[in-house]
Amino acid sequence: EIVLTQSPATLSLSPGERATLSCRASQSVSTSLAWYQQKPGQAPRLLIYDASNRATGIPARFSGSGSGTDFSLTISSLEPEDFAVYYCQQHNDWQITFGQGTRLEIK
Amino acid sequence: EVQLVESGGGLVQPGGSLRLSCSASGFAFSTFAMHWVRQAPGKGLEYVSGIVSHGRNSFYADSVKGRFTISRDNSLNTLYLQMSSLRAEDTAIYFCVRVLAGYYYYMGVWGKGTTVTVSS
Numbered sequence: 001e002i003v004l005t006q007s008p009a010t011l012s013l014s015p016g017e018r019a020t021l022s023c024r025a026s027q028s029v030s031t032s033l034a035w036y037q038q039k040p041g042q043a044p045r046l047l048i049y050d051a052s053n054r055a056t057g058i059p060a061r062f063s064g065s066g067s068g069t070d071f072s073l074t075i076s077s078l079e080p081e082d083f084a085v086y087y088c089q090q091h092n093d094w095q096i097t098f099g100q101g102t103r104l105e106i107k
Numbered sequence: 108e109v110q111l112v113e114s115g116g117g118l119v120q121p122g123g124s125l126r127l128s129c130s131a132s133g134f135a136f137s138t139f140a141m142h143w144v145r146q147a148p149g150k151g152l153e154y155v156s157g158i159v160s161h162g163r164n165s166f167y168a169d170s171v172k173g174r175f176t177i178s179r180d181n182s183l184n185t186l187y188l189q190m191s192s193l194r195a196e197d198t199a200i201y202f203c204v205r206v207l208a209g210y211y212y213y214m215g216v217w218g219k220g221t222t223v224t225v226s227s
Contacts, residue, residue, distance in 0.1 A: 034214070
């Protein structure tokens with residue numbers, strides 16, 4: 001099973017700042033990686049797929065990068081509604097796993 | 108509007124069984140792979156199971172293999188998860204998920220979830 005490790009566990013920033021979240025895979029997943037945002041009491045929402053493609057309706061301030069084992073989600077300038085938990089997810093054929101999440105909180 | 112509505116959750120004793128349903132609308136259900144993803148209280152997301160569009164192939168996380176069975180009825184636009192030999196660690200919100208169009212593995216549309224509690 002491919003393990004995804006997200007860092008940091010918690011990130012404290014202020015609105016307007018730049019956020020960079022990391023996801024590291026235990027073995028190469030090529031670019032088969034997605035990012036999700038989850039707010040309290042809500043279902044997750046797909047942000048990024050294939051490592052760098054924004055899903056429909058996702059603002060341009062969200063961007064993804066990386067390949068192989070190291071990936072990043074960047075939010076260029078934080079808006080109040082961006083404070084949430086973020087998860088990465090990989091697929092290796094039908095073996096799907098999620099990272100443990102990064103909580104992005106208001107400083 | 109694409110909608111996924113889960114039902115069937117509830118309180119069940121350890122060792123018991125439960126069947127979850129997910130009613131889909133607003134899209135061509137028979138052409139999309141579907142998944143179940145769960146989230147234990149205060150924890151992260153855990154993949155549970157998936158099934159291809161025609162229903163002949165299904166996949167499971169090791170934690171549920173042999174205990175859970177995923178199925179679908181394309182004539183009813185409904186996805187199912189039959190859960191048996193339930194354990195306390197199966198307690199979670201169970202989300203029904205439709206894949207992103209053109210893909211098998213990215214979770215494009217999520218239901219609101221149904222809560223399963225396994226406790227005596």
